[in-house]
Amino acid sequence: MGGRSSRSGVEGGLGRIDRQVGQVSVQGRQSVGGRRRLHRRRRVVGGNGFDEGVGHGGGEQGTGRGGRGVDEATLRTAHAGLLSSEDIGNQVRVAGWVATRRDHGGVLFVDLRDASGIVQVVINPEEQPDLDDVTHALRDEFCISVLGSVRARPEGTINPDLATGEIEIGASEITVLSPADPLPFQIDDRADVDEMRRLEFRYLDLRRPRMAANLLARSRALQAMRSTLADDGFLEVETPTLVKSTPEGARDFLVPSRLRRGSFYALPQSPQLFKQLLMVGGVERYYQIARCYRDEDFRSDRQVEFTQLDLEGAFWGQDQVLAALEPVIAAVVKALRGLDLETPFPRMSHADALARYGTDKPDIRFGMELVELSEVFSATEFKAFSGAVEAGGLIAGINGGGLGLSRAGLDGLVERAQALGAKGLVWMVVEDDGSLRSPVAKFLSDAELGGIKERLGAAVGDTLLIVADSPPTTRAVLGGLRIDLGQPEGHDELQFLWVTDFPVFEVTGEGRLVAAHHPFTAPVDVAEMENHPEDAISRAYDLVLNGTELGSGSERIHDPETQARVFRVLGISDTEAKERFGWFMRGLRYGTPPHAGFAVGIDRIIAILQNEPNIREVIPFPKTQTGLDPLTGTPGPVDDAQLAELGIDLRPEVKAALEEEAGGFETE
RNA sequence: GGGGGCGUGGUGAAGCCUGGAGUUCACGCCGGCCUGUCAAGCCGGAGAUCGCGAGUUCAAAUCUCGUCGUCCCCGCCA
Numbered sequence: 001m002g003g004r005s006s007r008s009g010v011e012g013g014l015g016r017i018d019r020q021v022g023q024v025s026v027q028g029r030q031s032v033g034g035r036r037r038l039h040r041r042r043r044v045v046g047g048n049g050f051d052e053g054v055g056h057g058g059g060e061q062g063t064g065r066g067g068r069g070v071d072e073a074t075l076r077t078a079h080a081g082l083l084s085s086e087d088i089g090n091q092v093r094v095a096g097w098v099a100t101r102r103d104h105g106g107v108l109f110v111d112l113r114d115a116s117g118i119v120q121v122v123i124n125p126e127e128q129p130d131l132d133d134v135t136h137a138l139r140d141e142f143c144i145s146v147l148g149s150v151r152a153r154p155e156g157t158i159n160p161d162l163a164t165g166e167i168e169i170g171a172s173e174i175t176v177l178s179p180a181d182p183l184p185f186q187i188d189d190r191a192d193v194d195e196m197r198r199l200e201f202r203y204l205d206l207r208r209p210r211m212a213a214n215l216l217a218r219s220r221a222l223q224a225m226r227s228t229l230a231d232d233g234f235l236e237v238e239t240p241t242l243v244k245s246t247p248e249g250a251r252d253f254l255v256p257s258r259l260r261r262g263s264f265y266a267l268p269q270s271p272q273l274f275k276q277l278l279m280v281g282g283v284e285r286y287y288q289i290a291r292c293y294r295d296e297d298f299r300s301d302r303q304v305e306f307t308q309l310d311l312e313g314a315f316w317g318q319d320q321v322l323a324a325l326e327p328v329i330a331a332v333v334k335a336l337r338g339l340d341l342e343t344p345f346p347r348m349s350h351a352d353a354l355a356r357y358g359t360d361k362p363d364i365r366f367g368m369e370l371v372e373l374s375e376v377f378s379a380t381e382f383k384a385f386s387g388a389v390e391a392g393g394l395i396a397g398i399n400g401g402g403l404g405l406s407r408a409g410l411d412g413l414v415e416r417a418q419a420l421g422a423k424g425l426v427w428m429v430v431e432d433d434g435s436l437r438s439p440v441a442k443f444l445s446d447a448e449l450g451g452i453k454e455r456l457g458a459a460v461g462d463t464l465l466i467v468a469d470s471p472p473t474t475r476a477v478l479g480g481l482r483i484d485l486g487q488p489e490g491h492d493e494l495q496f497l498w499v500t501d502f503p504v505f506e507v508t509g510e511g512r513l514v515a516a517h518h519p520f521t522a523p524v525d526v527a528e529m530e531n532h533p534e535d536a537i538s539r540a541y542d543l544v545l546n547g548t549e550l551g552s553g554s555e556r557i558h559d560p561e562t563q564a565r566v567f568r569v570l571g572i573s574d575t576e577a578k579e580r581f582g583w584f585m586r587g588l589r590y591g592t593p594p595h596a597g598f599a600v601g602i603d604r605i606i607a608i609l610q611n612e613p614n615i616r617e618v619i620p621f622p623k624t625q626t627g628l629d630p631l632t633g634t635p636g637p638v639d640d641a642q643l644a645e646l647g648i649d650l651r652p653e654v655k656a657a658l659e660e661e662a663g664g665f666e667t668e
Numbered sequence: 669g670g671g672g673g674c675g676u677g678g679u680g681a682a683g684c685c686u687g688g689a690g691u692u693c694a695c696g697c698c699g700g701c702c703u704g705u706c707a708a709g710c711c712g713g714a715g716a717u718c719g720c721g722a723g724u725u726c727a728a729a730u731c732u733c734g735u736c737g738u739c740c741c742c743g744c745c746a
Contacts, residue, residue: 019688089678100706100707100708102704102705102706102707102708102709103702103705103708104702104703104705104708104709105701105702105703105705106702106703106704107703107704107705108703108705109704109705109706109708111706118706120705120706122704122705124703124704125703126703139697142697153704154704156704157704157705157706159705159706160707161706163708182696183679183696184678184679185678185679185680185696186678186679186680186695186696186707188707190680190695190707191679191680191695192679193679193680194675194679194680194738194739195738195739196669196737196738196739198681225680246746248743248746249746250744250745250746251744251745269745269746272746295745296744296745296746297739297743297745299741299745300740300741302738302745351701369729416741419672419741419742420741420742421742421743473739506746514746515746516746517746518746519746520746521746570746614739624737624738624739625738625739625740626737626738628737649677
């Protein structure tokens with residue numbers, strides 16, 4: 001199924017953020033001569049994405065552009081994309097990049113692009129003969145400043161595809177601020193440029209409308225989160241990024257300490273324990289846009305370095321968390337899609353999600369639900385099915401609908417099922433006469449075949465898929481096939497869903513218990529957790545959007561005794577727990593308020609809302625699947641002197657391998 | 669750790685299955701022409717160790733093996 005999803009959303013979507021959004025709320029008008037200060041005007045359009053980070057504190061002088069060396073007005077008095085017919089007659093100076101140049105031998109057109117959009121500049125040698133040399137040298141992506149007058153375009157040359165298409169700037173003066181080398185790829189959204197190349201020249205990639213729109217969307221999403229939470233009385237608190245390593249869950253990134261040789265910091269996998277201690281610290285309502293690090297393999301929705309909206313509330317349970325979060329999500333969706341979401345979001349128990357959709361993150365935009373068939377085969381002669389039932393397995397199926405697959409296509413489904421962990425997959429196609437065509441049909445009784453059709457609501461032409469395996473495998477396989485066969489392309493429709501009542505523990509392949517959420521999650525019943533850990537339910541919940549897990553949260557354990565009991569069930573001895581989490585558990589002994597919280601994957605939600613198939617598209621400087629940043633050549637080797645200072649020797653085999661490939665990655 | 673796709677002038681593709689001279693298309697680049705285009709147009713030109721290394725063969729972009737890179741999936745991601 002589905003190759004790469006289309007990017008049609010970028011140009012097609014209704015409210016999706018694209019570059020033109022910057023023009024929606026234009027108000028300020030340029031005064032004649034254009035001397036009105038830019039930062040004033042900025043305030044009007046602020047939040048439209050092209051405010052160049054004015055006033056970020058950090059020691060720089062205060063107000064607007066005033067503290068900078070260059071008076072911007074000498075380079076620019078107007079934003080390209082904001083000009084309109086109301087500016088006709090005004091003398092303006094615009095600055096930006098040469099998006100395209102169209103040279104007619106005499107008259108030359110330059111599409112000048114800045115963060116606000118594009119405006120056409122016309123250079124006419126009859127009007128300005130002295131500009132010839134400059135204009136001849138102009139090339140794509142030169143950074144230039146243009147002085148000229150805004151004028152209406154001549155009859156018949158209006159461009160309705162351009163927001164500024166009614167006007168143009170007649171240039172009287174052009175300054176090349178910076179020339180540009182020939183580009184490694186073209187700055188537009190048409191070509192599918194190699195990922196590696198895009199990342200190597202990310203600064204150019206970011207000039208593409210699609211990426212600029214994604215940056216803008218991200219900024220707006222963060223702003224929506226912050227303002228919603230601030231209005232709701234949340235305190236934004238930062239937590240450390242050099243923390244104690246807790247070898248559990250994902251692999252930690254380690255940072256060697258120079259002052260304490262042989263000791264290591266870890267980068268945080270999340271601010272989990274710190275935010276709980278903030279609850280102990282009386283913060284009551286905390287949030288943070290937190291960078292998190294997990295040294296695990298990449299996926300299209302996973303980078304080793306990612307960003308979460310982390311929040312926590314004291315005297316809260318699940319309902320307060322969900323109620324606090326829904327307006328935040330709604331504000332983000334409003335900001336990026338212009339949509340008013342219906343709240344509250346629907347809820348579904350973890351058990352229901354697994355039974356109906358075969359996954360804990362159901363995409364409820366479409367049906368094709370799993371149907372239990374064990375009953376139909378309670379007395380079957382077909383060994384693959386009877387064997388599974390006897391072993392306590394589950395037989396279930398989905399109705400894939402009219403797939404019209406060839407034999408090769410059906411075999412492909414079998415292979416896919418095997419990749420998902422099944423021993424096999426039974427497919428059946430409903431023929432015109434209502435009979436079931438299937439390699440195993442001859443092993444099944446009429447009653448069984450009839451039962452299958454009835455249970456799966458089979459109609460002529462439908463493809464039915466049946467798996468008989470252990471319950472988790474059956475569900476995982478059918479759930480996976482369901483996604484392959486039925487999931488809509490892209491994310492025009494949005495279906496949020498809370499999945500609640502997660503189990504406390506998962507049983508690993510080796511039969512070991514691990515925390516399903518994390519070990520600080522409150523079980524619904526502590527005694528039950530100890531007596532039947534495999535079945536125990538916790539107060540944990542996930543937020544799911546269109547089949548993607550956006551984030552998860554839980555009510556926390558606020559009592560050190562319960563915390564200790566959970567560790568015991570997990571097989572963590574008291575001594576070990578004290579060693580690793582003693583600092584945290586001690587904190588719980590000083591009047592810890594009951595508390596609960598959540599963390600939302602920001603990269604994921606923005607990627608989905610922007611209809612992007614990969615979170616790389618909404619991360620300014622992401623890494624490749626093997627953890628490389630091709631722009632900087634990170635990670636790279638370090639000097640022996642640096643290692644010596646840290647008291648670190650590379651293992652001989654590692655050192656040898658490094659020398660083997662010497663030369664390595666070059667930066668300037 | 670495993671499975672799969674891809675790697676061809678600066679970019680994107682076709683060529684590969686069925687071996688026969690680096691062949692083709694679009695964009696870009698360089699030069700020329702061109703005064704209303706907007707992905708401008710027309711003419712000309714330059715630009716390639718076909719990712720790298722072995723092997724098979726008279727002959728390899730093409731077949732085989734290995735390797736590197738990249739992307740997707742399984743595992744992993746409390």
